Amino acid sequence: MDTANDLRPTRKLGIIVDHAKRTFIGLDRQTAKADSTPLAPPIRPPWAISEDLFLEACTGCGNCIKVCPENILVKSSADFPIVDFTNGDCTFCEACVDSCDDNAFNKTPEQQAWNHKAIATDSCLAKQGVACQSCQDCCEVRAITFLPRIGGPASPDINHDVCNGCGACFSVCPTDAIAFTQSLSIEPTSDNTRFEQRGGVS
16 A cells, blocks of 8 residues: 555645644645655544554555444545544544454553644634634533633633544534644644645555
């Protein structure tokens, strides 16, 4: 399988640019190599093992994709599963984990499903002075709250200690303002670009 072609840009899943570390998610690996930009790993199915080990273990059989009831798992150009939150959110049903015969997952009581967290970028309607709380309305774990703001609508605040990375807020955002980061130091500015769709390497 050709892992070099898996990080192609597609339509809509948030990439984050860490301007301190110059880390990108969802860009083409060959492009990154040309400008010496290191790549962050794509979003794999929940409870996937570390990226290097995942690429060694996964055979690209597609079983996890077939059993996902929310249809958020898709096959990348290199035949490995990646997450596409444009189709919906993860319910953590564990069907993908149970379907894998390749030991590409590691689900333990202390193991988080993902390390990525949601952020609201500057294209958020509330940050533009337009009342909108669609992300909060769909967040089952109540990680998103809206803080009162003088002279404008309430502004979103995402508690990264609570956010489980399920992606529910992603597809409902009318301005595509939700993005994901694995570095909590990233500031949610308009320069933190969204994935041009699900991003993935392999």
